[in-house]
Amino acid sequence: xxxxxxxxxxxxxxxxxxxxxxxxxxxxxxxxIEIRELILKINKEKGIxxxxxxxxxxxxxxxxxxxxxxxxxxxxxxxxxxELEKNLKKRIEIEVNDVNKCTQYLEENKISYEIISDNKIxxxxxxxxxxxxxxxxxxxCIVNDLHEREDSLENYYINLMGGNDNV
Numbered sequence: 646x647x648x649x650x651x652x653x654x655x656x657x658x659x660x661x662x663x664x665x666x667x668x669x670x671x672x673x674x675x676x677x678i679e680i681r682e683l684i685l686k687i688n689k690e691k692g693i694x695x696x697x698x699x700x701x702x703x704x705x706x707x708x709x710x711x712x713x714x715x716x717x718x719x720x721x722x723x724x725x726x727x728e729l730e731k732n733l734k735k736r737i738e739i740e741v742n743d744v745n746k747c748t749q750y751l752e753e754n755k756i757s758y759e760i761i762s763d764n765k766i767x768x769x770x771x772x773x774x775x776x777x778x779x780x781x782x783x784x785x786c787i788v789n790d791l792h793e794r795e796d797s798l799e800n801y802y803i804n805l806m807g808g809n810d811n812v
Contacts, residue, residue, distance in 0.1 A: 648672065648680055656687070664696045669704055681708055702798040714805055722805055731759075733796045737768040739777075740790035747786050764789070 648668050655663050668684070669677045685708055687693050699705050705712075712729055714722040738761070741747045747766055751758045757769040778788050796804070
């Protein structure tokens with residue numbers, strides 16, 4: 646009730662922007678859902694923007710449209726929901742000796758990809774790994790490394806902060 650009351654009091658002045666610090670802290674699952682739905686409803690109906698500070702990243706992922714990650718009082722990364730979802734999406738990270746030859750093959754076969762660096766590509770479609778490596782090899786493109794990746798928001802945050810030792 647305290648969280649709902651606090652939001653109601655803040656709405657009296659008809660603000661365009663509200664800052665909420667840990668609005669779901671200490672709530673049971675039903676209370677968390679109620680607060681989430683209340684925030685979404687107010688945002689949609691009144692057009693109020695919310696800045697929410699929280700350690701409950703999974704819950705934030707259900708309502709946030711933009712993220713700002715902080716470490717020791719400094720914003721170290723700002724990212725849209727779309728960009729973040731792309732970073733969290735299941736993918737194959739492939740390291741090759743020739744990105745151009747690899748992308749040529751991927752385009753010819755209508756395989757969704759993104760170039761990450763001079764020698765790394767993320768592949769977002771499901772592919773037969775053996776066939777991919779064989780076909781790239783036939784085109785003088787050597788696969789040096791290959792990993793499947795899929796991150797949670799929590800893992801993304803931990804990696805952004807430099808690993809478990811730095812959090």
